[in-house]
Amino acid sequence: MDQIIGNIGLLFEFPVVNLKILLDGIMIGALFALAAYGLALVWGVMNVKNLAQGDFVIAGGYVAWTLDQNGIHPFLGIPVAFIVMWIIGWITYKLVIKRVIERDLFTSLLATFGLAIMFAQILNLMFGSDTQSIQLDMPTLYFADGFIDVPMSKLVGVVTALCLAFGVILFMKRSRMGQAIRATAQDARAARVLGIDTDKVYAFTFSLNSAICGAAGAIIVMAWVIQPFYGITYSIRAFVIVTAAGLGNLPGVIAAGLGIGALEQYGSHIFGIGYQQAIAVLLLLLVLFIRLLQQRRKRQVLQ
Amino acid sequence: MTKIIEVNNVSKSYGGVKANTDISIEVQQGGITGLIGPNGSGKTTLFNSIVGYHPIDSGSIRFEGKEISKMQVQDIARLGLLRTFQQTRIYGDMNCVENMLISMPHRKMTIREAFTTNTRADHDRAEHLLDFVGLYEKRFLRSGSLSFGQQKLLEFAMALMNEPTVLLLDEPTAGINPTLINGLIDRLKRANSEFGITLFIIEHNMRVIMNMADSIYCLAHGELLASGTPSEIQGDQRVVDAYLGAH
Amino acid sequence: MTILRPIFYLALLAFIVAAPFIAPEFRTQLATLWIFIILSMTWDMTGGQMGYNSLGNILFYGAGMYIAAVVGIAIVYNVGEYTNAAGGGIYKFTDTQYFLGMALGLVAAGVLCAGIAWILGYLLFGLRGPYFAIGTLGAAIAAGELVSNWEWVGGGQGIALPVYPGDDYENAKLFFYYLFAIVGVILFIFLRWFYSTRFAAAINAIRDDEEKAEAMGLHTLRYKLITWSIAAFFVGIAGGISGYQLIHFEPLETAFQTINLGIFMVVCVLLGGKGTLWGPIIGAILFHVVKEVTWNYLLGWQWVALGALIVITVVYFQDGLMGWLARVKPEWFGERVMEKPDMVAEPAE
Numbered sequence: 091m092d093q094i095i096g097n098i099g100l101l102f103e104f105p106v107v108n109l110k111i112l113l114d115g116i117m118i119g120a121l122f123a124l125a126a127y128g129l130a131l132v133w134g135v136m137n138v139k140n141l142a143q144g145d146f147v148i149a150g151g152y153v154a155w156t157l158d159q160n161g162i163h164p165f166l167g168i169p170v171a172f173i174v175m176w177i178i179g180w181i182t183y184k185l186v187i188k189r190v191i192e193r194d195l196f197t198s199l200l201a202t203f204g205l206a207i208m209f210a211q212i213l214n215l216m217f218g219s220d221t222q223s224i225q226l227d228m229p230t231l232y233f234a235d236g237f238i239d240v241p242m243s244k245l246v247g248v249v250t251a252l253c254l255a256f257g258v259i260l261f262m263k264r265s266r267m268g269q270a271i272r273a274t275a276q277d278a279r280a281a282r283v284l285g286i287d288t289d290k291v292y293a294f295t296f297s298l299n300s301a302i303c304g305a306a307g308a309i310i311v312m313a314w315v316i317q318p319f320y321g322i323t324y325s326i327r328a329f330v331i332v333t334a335a336g337l338g339n340l341p342g343v344i345a346a347g348l349g350i351g352a353l354e355q356y357g358s359h360i361f362g363i364g365y366q367q368a369i370a371v372l373l374l375l376l377v378l379f380i381r382l383l384q385q386r387r388k389r390q391v392l393q
Numbered sequence: 394m395t396k397i398i399e400v401n402n403v404s405k406s407y408g409g410v411k412a413n414t415d416i417s418i419e420v421q422q423g424g425i426t427g428l429i430g431p432n433g434s435g436k437t438t439l440f441n442s443i444v445g446y447h448p449i450d451s452g453s454i455r456f457e458g459k460e461i462s463k464m465q466v467q468d469i470a471r472l473g474l475l476r477t478f479q480q481t482r483i484y485g486d487m488n489c490v491e492n493m494l495i496s497m498p499h500r501k502m503t504i505r506e507a508f509t510t511n512t513r514a515d516h517d518r519a520e521h522l523l524d525f526v527g528l529y530e531k532r533f534l535r536s537g538s539l540s541f542g543q544q545k546l547l548e549f550a551m552a553l554m555n556e557p558t559v560l561l562l563d564e565p566t567a568g569i570n571p572t573l574i575n576g577l578i579d580r581l582k583r584a585n586s587e588f589g590i591t592l593f594i595i596e597h598n599m600r601v602i603m604n605m606a607d608s609i610y611c612l613a614h615g616e617l618l619a620s621g622t623p624s625e626i627q628g629d630q631r632v633v634d635a636y637l638g639a640h
Numbered sequence: 641m642t643i644l645r646p647i648f649y650l651a652l653l654a655f656i657v658a659a660p661f662i663a664p665e666f667r668t669q670l671a672t673l674w675i676f677i678i679l680s681m682t683w684d685m686t687g688g689q690m691g692y693n694s695l696g697n698i699l700f701y702g703a704g705m706y707i708a709a710v711v712g713i714a715i716v717y718n719v720g721e722y723t724n725a726a727g728g729g730i731y732k733f734t735d736t737q738y739f740l741g742m743a744l745g746l747v748a749a750g751v752l753c754a755g756i757a758w759i760l761g762y763l764l765f766g767l768r769g770p771y772f773a774i775g776t777l778g779a780a781i782a783a784g785e786l787v788s789n790w791e792w793v794g795g796g797q798g799i800a801l802p803v804y805p806g807d808d809y810e811n812a813k814l815f816f817y818y819l820f821a822i823v824g825v826i827l828f829i830f831l832r833w834f835y836s837t838r839f840a841a842a843i844n845a846i847r848d849d850e851e852k853a854e855a856m857g858l859h860t861l862r863y864k865l866i867t868w869s870i871a872a873f874f875v876g877i878a879g880g881i882s883g884y885q886l887i888h889f890e891p892l893e894t895a896f897q898t899i900n901l902g903i904f905m906v907v908c909v910l911l912g913g914k915g916t917l918w919g920p921i922i923g924a925i926l927f928h929v930v931k932e933v934t935w936n937y938l939l940g941w942q943w944v945a946l947g948a949l950i951v952i953t954v955v956y957f958q959d960g961l962m963g964w965l966a967r968v969k970p971e972w973f974g975e976r977v978m979e980k981p982d983m984v985a986e987p988a989e
Contacts, residue, residue, distance in 0.1 A: 139770050189955045195770040196693045200906065201954040203695070207899055208947030215940060322781070322899070329774055368785030374778040375763070382766040389448050389465060444855065470857035482855075484848040495845045497838060500857045504866070507839040555856055 097360045110238045111355045118314065119351020120248045123344050124255055124306040125324055126331035128299035134337045135275040135295045136191050141202040142182075143303060144324025145209035150175045150304025151311035152217055158224045164312050167224075168250060171308035172301045179300020183293045191292060206321060213318035221315040244313040254305055258298070259340065271295055275338075323370050330370075334377045397422040397559055397591055398443065398474075403452030403462075405435075405442055412438040414615045415452070420559065425585050425592045427606035429599070429626075431635055435615040436595045437479060440561055444476045445469045456559070471500040473558035477565070479595075481544045485537030489528055489547055492536050493519035496551040519554060526550040526580060527573075542569040546577075553584060559591040560584070566598050578604055603627060611635065656825065660817050667813040671885065673928045674820035678878045679905040680912070680920035681827055682871035687906065688915035689840065690867055691847030692765070696776030698902030699783050700872040701879035702895035703756055704749035706787065708880025709799045709889075711748045712741030723794035733802040746880045753876025754869040761865040768850070777898065784896030798890025801883060816885040820878070827874050828921075834870075835917060843867055847915070903950060910953050913962025922961055 101108055129143050153174045154167030162170075186205060190198040228242035262268035274281045274291045282288050310316060330350055335342030350373060357369035398420035405413040412435045420426045430436050442449045445466040454462040461469050470476075484492050494511050523532050526546040531539065536547055545568060552560050565581065566574050578601055585592050596602040602609060603623040610620045613635040619626060626632055660667045679701065686692040713722050716737050725731065733741070764775045788796045804812035834840055842863050845853040854860050879895070889895055896902075904927065912923020931946070938945050957964075965972065 139774070141774075186951055186955055193958075196773060197954055197958060199770050199773050200693075200695075200910075201951050203903060204947050204950030204954060206947075207903065207950065208944055210899075211943035211947055215944070326774075326778060326781070333771075362789070364789045365785070368782050368789065371778045371782040371785065375775065375782065378767060378771060378775050378778075379763055382763075386465075386766065387448070389445055465854075466851075467854040467857060467860055470855050471859070473857075475857065476855060478852075478855075482849055482852040484845060484852070486848060487844075491841070494838075495841045495853075496856055497841075498857070499838075499842055499859060502838070504862075507842065507863075508834075508837050510836050511838055511841075551856070 093362070094360055101359075104237070106237045107359075111359055112352050113238065113240065115352030115355035116348045117244045117248050117351070118355075119348035120251050120344075121306050121310055122324070122327045122331060122351055123347025124251050125303050126328040126335075126343050126347055127255065127258070127340070128302040129328040130332045130335075130337055130343055131271075131295055132299045133332060135271055136187075136292050137195070138187060138191060138198040138202070138296075139195060139329075140299070141199060141325050142205040142209055142321070143299075143328045144326070145206045145213075145321035146175055146179065146300045146303035147307040147310065147324045148316050148318065148321045149178065149209060149213060150307030151316040152213055152222075152307075153304065154308035154311050155217075155222050155224060155316070164224045164226065164308070167311075168305050168308040171304040175304025175307075176297045176301035178304075179297040180293060182300065183296040187296055188289070188292070206325065210318050210321050217318060219318055221317045222311065223315040224312050226312055241313060247309040247313045250309055251306065254302065258302060267291075267294060323367050326374050327370055330374045330377050333374075333381060395422045396420065397457055398593065399453075399455040400439070400443065401453045401455075403439070403442060403454060404450045405438055405447070406450060411615050413442065413449075416612070416615075416617050418610050418617070418620075420591060420593050421608065422591055423585075423589065424608065425582070425594065425606045427602040427609040427623075428593065428595045428612065429597070429602055429609060429632075430612035430618070434612040434635075436612055437563060438615075439612070440476060440563055440595060443469075444474065444561060473500070473556075474561070475552050475555055475557035475559070476561040477545075477548050477552055477563055479563040479567070481541070481548045483536050483544055483547055483551065485535070487536060488534055489523055489532045489536050489539075490516070490519050492547060492551055493523060493554050496554040498554075498556045501556070522550045522553050523547075525553070525583075527576065542573065545569060549580075553588065553590070556588075557590060559593060562592065562594045564595050564597060566596065566601050574598070574601060581605060653825070656821055660814055664810075667810070667817055669928075669932055671813070671817045671820050673925065674817070674824045675878055675882060675901075676904065676908055676924035676928045677921050678820070678824050678827055678874055679901065680908040680924040681824075681831060682874050683905045684909045684914060684916075684920040685831070685834075685871045686864075686868055687909060688919070689835070689847060690843040690864065691850070692864065692868075693769075693773045693906070694776040694868075695773045695902065695906065696778070696780035696898070697871065697875055697905065698896060698898055699760075699776070699780040700753040700757065700875035701882070701901065702780075702783060702787070702891070702897075704753050704876030704879030705883035705889055705895045706793055706799070707752050707876065708742070708745030708749040709801055709883045710793060711745035712738075712801065712884070713799075715741050715744060720792050723792065723797075723799055731802075735805045738802055738805055742880075742884055745884075746877050749876040749880035750873040751876075753879075754873040757869040757872030758865050761868050762861075765861055765864045765868075780896055780898050780902060784892050784898065787896065788891040794890075796890065796892070798888060798894065799883075800888040801886075803887055804884075812885075816881060819881050823874065823877055823881070831917060839863065839866075844915075904946075907950050907953055909960070910958055911960050913960030913964075913966075916962040919960055919962040926961070 125143055125147050129140060132138050132140050150171040153171040154164055157167045157170060158164050182205065186201055187198070190201045226243040228246070230239050230241045232239050262271065270281070270286050270291050271294070273284070273286060274288050278288050307316065327350060331343055331346040334346040353373060354366060354369050358366040361369070396419045400416060400418040403413055403416050404411070416439060428436050428439070441447055442462070443454055445461065445464055449462050452462070453460060456469070456472055456474050459472070461472070484495060487495070494515060497511070497515060499507065520529065520532060523529050526549055528543060528546055528550065531543065536544065539547065545565065549565065566577060569577060581592060582605060584590050594602065594606065606623055608621065609623055609626045611618045611626060611632045618635055619629045619632050621629070659670055663670070679697065683694065683697050686694055710719055713719050716733060717731055722731055760779060764772060764779070767775050787793060793799060804815060842853070842858050845856070845858060846860055846863065850860060883889055886894065908923040908927045909920045910923065911926050912921065913919030934945070935942050959967070
């Protein structure tokens with residue numbers, strides 16, 4: 091308890107610490123937002139709530155890590171992870187997701203939960219349960235008398251994530267496929283009547299989501315750490331963000347992503363690093379509860 | 394006669410569309426009150442406001458003198474204010490008797506009573522009411538396999554099983570075989586007179602509502618257009634115009 | 641039919657009593673089977689009968705384990721000091737202390753878990769469908785993480801309980817087998833009655849159309865809370881017994897094992913058939929037997945295979961065995977198409 095009060099006191103004593111925490115939070119939050127954007131896409135278009143989201147992220151990270159082990163520069167790992175995870179996403183869609191789209195929501199949730207367990211266990215068998223990361227040969231920037239340290243690797247990672255997000259958004263707005271995806275999201279039956287091959291749209295959307303997650307993972311492994319069983323917390327974070335922001339609300343997703351990142355950093359600063367996973371999950375309950383109260387005022391429930 | 398439902402100056406809009414503007418309505422205890430109006434005039438919106446499906450923008454709704462406009466659906470239903478749905482809602486995977494037994498008035502039960510098995514008398518009552526609406530022969534059929542009209546009758550029987558004080562019926566005759574409508578009117582009237590249930594009915598079919606109701610409200614474009622006895626409404630030029638689209 | 645039924649149940653009871661002597665080398669596995677059966681049956685109370693698919697019922701299993709252990713220790717020693725010593729030899733329990741502690745612990749586990757379910761239910765039962773599933777999953781994960789940071793109950797190390805008195809290890813195995821069996825049989829008898837009440841009809845109504853159930857004036861929230869609390873009560877006791885059986889347990893892998901037992905119980909129910917009395921039991925037996933038989937042949941790929949089993953069950957065989965039977969032989973399940981005059985108040989199963 092004393093330690094907690096001490097940690098809070100530190101925030102007021104040295105305001106610059108706040109800045110460091112915020113910066114850290116926003117940088118990791120950008121990557122949460124990327125995974126959440128993918129989830130919102132799949133959720134909105136095909137109404138599948140993908141609990142394997144985080145495991146796609148981790149799998150992408152391991153792709154980049156494997157390349158790095160074989161002497162290939164991690165920056166190249168990002169596009170490779172994108173492509174590899176695209177293929178894995180496509181296979182997953184064809185084998186499993188395709189068969190649960192039309193079913194009730196619990197089915198897809200449970201099926202993707204099963205997938206999440208499978209992915210985590212396969213990664214565990216392939217890479218072992220140690221945490222892994224890639225050491226980049228990059229300097230660390232220092233501000234405010236050394237109080238704030240920003241590793242270049244994180245900065246590069248965030249910028250790459252932003253570029254990727256921008257590219258995907260542009261694609262969704264401009265391309266024919268992007269239009270078809272948005273049309274299917276609004277009304278799949280109408281889209282089918284108008285000659286859109288919705289099965290193809292679904293396959294594409296799911297693969298794209300998986301690829302985005304993979305790229306996010308490849309970025310994460312450069313500046314943070316990954317471990318086979320970290321997937322579920324990334325999934326939960328993605329859920330928190332989408333639930334807080336609502337579907338089809340891009341600025342909301344970004345804001346919620348950054349906010350969650352910052353809150354988590356604050357939480358683990360105050361309560362200790364051991365609580366980081368717990369805080370991520372407790373934020374989910376908090377967000378669900380707030381949404382619940384909002385809906386209750388509208389005499390509605392969250393469904 | 395006392396007022397059992399009082400709607401005072403209720404307004405409700407969806408986005409920019411005003412579905413109800415400043416509507417005031419009274420439902421008399423023990424009577425049959427009708428609510429008519431062309432499509433899109435805001436009848437179902439008003440119903441939903443009363444039973445608590447959405448918040449209202451302004452105004453007040455009272456049931457037996459108690460303000461209910463801020464309450465949740467199930468709390469309102471537990472006061473004895475029940476509604477049927479325009480698109481019927483029944484438990485499609487169960488048979489008719491099971492549907493009836495599930496509709497037992499749980500609001501009048503204590504937890505101990507809830508943890509008992511249905512008695513012979515409950516079964517008899519369920520079958521009696523199914524007989525009352527003319528579904529006795531079909532009582533062991535999966536209710537989802539019934540026709541739309543029959544499902545409507547079942548929903549009506551379920552509502553009666555629940556022993557409500559007031560029953561709000563959303564277009565009870567829509568989708569029902571025209572030859573059966575007279576029988577249904579008769580049953581609604583009997584539900585009112587024999588079981589003492591106050592009825593508040595949305596109805597499109599003029600002949601039906603004129604035959605049943607003792608007072609009628611007419612909505613058009615979300616506003617209250619006219620109110621009065623059936624004969625007054627029939628003679629009201631504004632109502633005729635609204636229905637013919639001259640408005 | 642009416643004469644056969646008591647005979648069937650008596651034979652079943654005799655088999656349950658005799659099982660650990662028929663297959664003495666499998667006593668531990670048989671006890672574990674009871675855990676699966678209890679967890680599946682209680683999961684089905686909300687998942688199958690009420691339509692609320694919880695992914696977090698394991699929370700009560702873990703909480704029960706901790707509560708029973710802490711109470712059992714607390715009647716003799718200071719819990720903080722005890723856990724700090726991590727099961728060091730200076731802490732001795734007499735036979736009376738052991739059994740009294742366990743008995744009190746199990747009662748506390750059941751009652752407190754029911755209380756936790758009641759409080760948690762207030763927060764979570766406003767959530768429908770997938771949100772409820774994710775919310776409960778989140779609650780279970782959070783509980784595990786919080787407990788693993790709580791030094792008073794041993795933190796990540798967990799708790800080491802005293803071993804069963806006496807030197808003969810077989811006695812302990814038998815004891816825990818019968819303890820689980822008693823809870824399981826009581827649960828079964830309870831559910832047989834429970835599913836025949838008006839209350840059960842009401843939770844079925846919630847499952848089939850909650851909005852309609854609300855519009856009919858059911859006390860939906862109250863009924864949901866009661867159902868989940870009863871389920872939590874039994875899960876808590878099962879968790880408490882498991883703690884004493886395992887002797888040593890830790891928070892993330894044993895107590896709040898969200899991705900193992902937490903999901904297995906759902907799969908058991910789906911395999912056997914949701915929303916039936918026997919489905920969860922049959923599913924649990926099927927799942928447990930398949931798991932035990934194939935476990936050693938899968939050479940490290942067991943967990944992957946289990947993940948695959950979940951996916952396959954969910955995608956291809958979600959109605960389960962009972963659902964499949966109900967489709968093939970509807971008349972076995974009392975579905976009547978023809979008008980028959982002999983409808984009496986026979987409780988439906």
